[in-house]
Amino acid sequence: MNPMRLSALRESGRRTAVVGLGVAAVVGLAVSPAQAASWSSSLSGVSNGFESRRWSDNGGATNIEFTGCTSDGSVVNVTLHKDLSFQPDPYYSTASFTNCFNGTNATSSGNWGDHGSGSYYFSVNDGSSYRAWVRTLSVNY
CATH class of the missing domain: 1.20.5 (Single alpha-helices involved in coiled-coils or other helix-helix interfaces)
Known part of the structure; x- marks a missing residue:
């Protein structure tokens, strides 16, 4: 050839x-297949109304976990919010995290159902004067 x-x-x-x-x-x-997204961080001395970073969610349940908590009080209250432009942000139920105070590897978690797609964040200890420290936090959505 x-x-x-x-x-x-x-x-x-x-x-x-x-x-x-x-x-x-x-x-x-x-x-x-669609993959769930997540991110991890920690908290150091956050106080009343601290807002986490925002994340974009396409819909589905949200799970927030705190591992290894310390605080001026005995509980860390976590509230999920949807970040809306030009109007008040709606908030969803508040989870009271107490188990994470039982040692550096003890975990507390809160689960929130599907609130649609959008930008979300959580706040800590709204209406409380307590500060909180969290060794590891995870947000799964």
Whole structure:
């Protein structure tokens, strides 16, 4: 076979393979299952009305966990809020975290149902004068 023709066939085969892999990658991304998102941090001496960072949620339940709590009091109250522009932010139930005070690996958690897509945050100890420290906090949504 002519070496020039063989080279052209190889180049054509390479292009077909690259296009095929590209299509497979796009199809794989389109049909992959939705993944839950999360983030972790800590708190140091936060007081009344402290607001966490915001996160964007496409809908679904939200779980917040505190591990290794200390406070001026004996409880850390956590309230979930939806961040709305140009109007008051709605808030949802408050979870009272007490178990996380039972040692550095003790965990308290709160679960909030689906409140739709949007930007969310939580506040700590609204209406209380207590400060709180949390070794590890996790937000899963």
